[in-house]
Amino acid sequence: MRAQFVLSEIWIGLRRNLTMTIAVITTVAISLALFGAGMLINQQVSAMRGYWDQRISITIYLCTESSPSSHCVENGPATDEDRAAIQADLESMPEVASVEYVDQAQAWEDFQNRFANQQALVEATQEGDIPDNFRVQLVDPSQYEKVQESFRNRAGVDMVSNDKDVLDRFFELFDVLKWAALTFAIVQLAAAALLIGNTIRLSAYSRRRETGIMRLVGASNFYIQLPFLLEGAICGLIGGIIASGFIVAARYVLLDKIQDWFYSGVRLSTGALLSVIGMSIILGVLLCAIASFLTLRRYLRV
Amino acid sequence: MIQFENVTKVYPTQKRPALNNVSIDVQKGEFVFLVGPSGSGKSTFLRLILKEEKPTKGRVHVAGKDLSRLSNWKVPHLRRRIGCVFQDFRLLPNKNVYENVAFALEVIGKPRRFIRKVVPEVVELVGLEGKGDRMPSELSGGEQQRVAIARAFVNRPQILLADEPTGNIDPATSIGIMKVLDRINRTGTTVVMATHDAAIVDSMRKRVIELEDGEVIRDQSRGVYGQAY
Numbered sequence: 371m372r373a374q375f376v377l378s379e380i381w382i383g384l385r386r387n388l389t390m391t392i393a394v395i396t397t398v399a400i401s402l403a404l405f406g407a408g409m410l411i412n413q414q415v416s417a418m419r420g421y422w423d424q425r426i427s428i429t430i431y432l433c434t435e436s437s438p439s440s441h442c443v444e445n446g447p448a449t450d451e452d453r454a455a456i457q458a459d460l461e462s463m464p465e466v467a468s469v470e471y472v473d474q475a476q477a478w479e480d481f482q483n484r485f486a487n488q489q490a491l492v493e494a495t496q497e498g499d500i501p502d503n504f505r506v507q508l509v510d511p512s513q514y515e516k517v518q519e520s521f522r523n524r525a526g527v528d529m530v531s532n533d534k535d536v537l538d539r540f541f542e543l544f545d546v547l548k549w550a551a552l553t554f555a556i557v558q559l560a561a562a563a564l565l566i567g568n569t570i571r572l573s574a575y576s577r578r579r580e581t582g583i584m585r586l587v588g589a590s591n592f593y594i595q596l597p598f599l600l601e602g603a604i605c606g607l608i609g610g611i612i613a614s615g616f617i618v619a620a621r622y623v624l625l626d627k628i629q630d631w632f633y634s635g636v637r638l639s640t641g642a643l644l645s646v647i648g649m650s651i652i653l654g655v656l657l658c659a660i661a662s663f664l665t666l667r668r669y670l671r672v
Numbered sequence: 673m674i675q676f677e678n679v680t681k682v683y684p685t686q687k688r689p690a691l692n693n694v695s696i697d698v699q700k701g702e703f704v705f706l707v708g709p710s711g712s713g714k715s716t717f718l719r720l721i722l723k724e725e726k727p728t729k730g731r732v733h734v735a736g737k738d739l740s741r742l743s744n745w746k747v748p749h750l751r752r753r754i755g756c757v758f759q760d761f762r763l764l765p766n767k768n769v770y771e772n773v774a775f776a777l778e779v780i781g782k783p784r785r786f787i788r789k790v791v792p793e794v795v796e797l798v799g800l801e802g803k804g805d806r807m808p809s810e811l812s813g814g815e816q817q818r819v820a821i822a823r824a825f826v827n828r829p830q831i832l833l834a835d836e837p838t839g840n841i842d843p844a845t846s847i848g849i850m851k852v853l854d855r856i857n858r859t860g861t862t863v864v865m866a867t868h869d870a871a872i873v874d875s876m877r878k879r880v881i882e883l884e885d886g887e888v889i890r891d892q893s894r895g896v897y898g899q900a901y
Contacts, residue, residue, distance in 0.1 A: 583764065585751070
């Protein structure tokens with residue numbers, strides 16, 4: 371195998387169809403960037419799920435004078451006996467690791483802090499609107515449902531919520547994003563494969579004289595096809611390298627920003643980022659090489 | 673060296689067979705003319721030897737190999753033992769004489785040292801010494817065909833197939849081409865040449881196989897182009 375021969379053939383092929391080459395590389399880059407972004411979102415969501423699953427806490431909101439739910443209206447606000455009974459029951463449950471009582475003053479202060487940048491909302495509330503509550507940490511966070519069930523509809527309890535219900539709605543949004551990115555990626559990849567097919571076809575046509583002679587003098591099929599296959603693979607590689615730029619940007623600009631909204635520090639490791647980039651590049655190279663190979667079988671009789 | 677056993681070739685789109693029950697035996701070192709009108713099956717005969725086509729019926733043996741049993745991936749190795757020359761030369765216009773000949777060796781992976789040694793020898797054998805750096809467009813038809821012959825012969829094939837090699841060349845130059853082919857034949861290479869050129873066939877006095885409508889109507893050693901001429 372003469373490397374120099376093969377390389378010069380590839381270079382000639384890529385340059386001869388320069389506009390097609392640019393189109394292919396652009397399409398491959400966009401599709402791989404979308405693919406990589408989809409993969410990153412996927413990894414980010416599962417990392418965050420894992421993070422939060424370990425930290426699910428339950429909050430038991432008690433009935434106040436102003437609680438609007440029918441349950442609270444019927445039974446009236448929680449009494450001190452209710453509070454004591456709930457606290458005692460919580461502390462006696464083996465699933466519960468710790469219980470913290472947050473009184474109305476503290477709850478309102480927390481609320482004010484949390485929504486400090488939404489003054490209108492803060493001004494519309496007053497102490498007593500925000501119910502006092504129990505913050506419950508669990509020994510095994512996956513057991514949250516059992517604890518939650520046993521306090522629902524109890525006297526003095528308005529509602530029992532857990533972090534997971536809130537987070538799941540955000541995760542659903544991520545899932546939609548992920549599938550949207552992957553769907554576009556697949557459509558783009560299909561378009562890229564067709565474009566590569568066309569480029570290789572043009573290339574095979576413009577080099578039909580050479581390949582005809584190669585066939586005649588007994589060059590092996592592999593030797594005849596290799597420049598074309600590599601031509602496709604190089605397009606895939608360049609597209610993949612450009613895509614990895616987008617993928618890195620997606621991680622630092624998009625995903626890390628999302629972390630800030632969630633007050634969570636689940637940042638993907640560099641290893642995870644590299645593996646997504648690696649997968650994208652390999653996918654690009656393989657896709658392009660396979661598309662070239664299939665085209666060659668039709669247009670380059672050997 | 674080349675053996676056809678009751679070979680029939682029918683192309684899918686045609687009813688009439690291109691070759692009909694042809695049996696021919698060409699020995700090692702022979703020089704054979706294949707004559708007959710256009711469409712008589714000469715090109716099909718050559719294509720069957722190269723395994724560019726498969727016979728509909730019968731067997732073709734080349735260089736001791738039964739082509740029907742030769743798997744596709746071994747076909748390139750068969751073709752390395754067969755040189756080919758065509759009416760239209762089929763040179764690469766962007767390569768000079770030397771590079772055109774060397775191309776045949778490069779693409780089958782021969783080492784550069786070997787190529788540097790044998791290419792000048794073959795260029796000299798076909799009578800183009802000193803013209804190695806000319807481009808095909810700077811050569812006459814006869815010279816271009818010499819380059820094509822050099823390329824076909826540079827790998828020292830056992831068989832040289834020539835499909836109307838003098839078809840685009842004037843009679844005076846054709847004689848030179850025939851001398852080159854004869855020289856190659858004298859090295860022990862089997863030469864099969866399809867041609868319309870009666871003068872050449874008559875002057876060479878070699879074996880003549882005449883085809884008509886896909887059938888062998890004459891196989892004559894030291895023959896002439898045809899009784900009618």
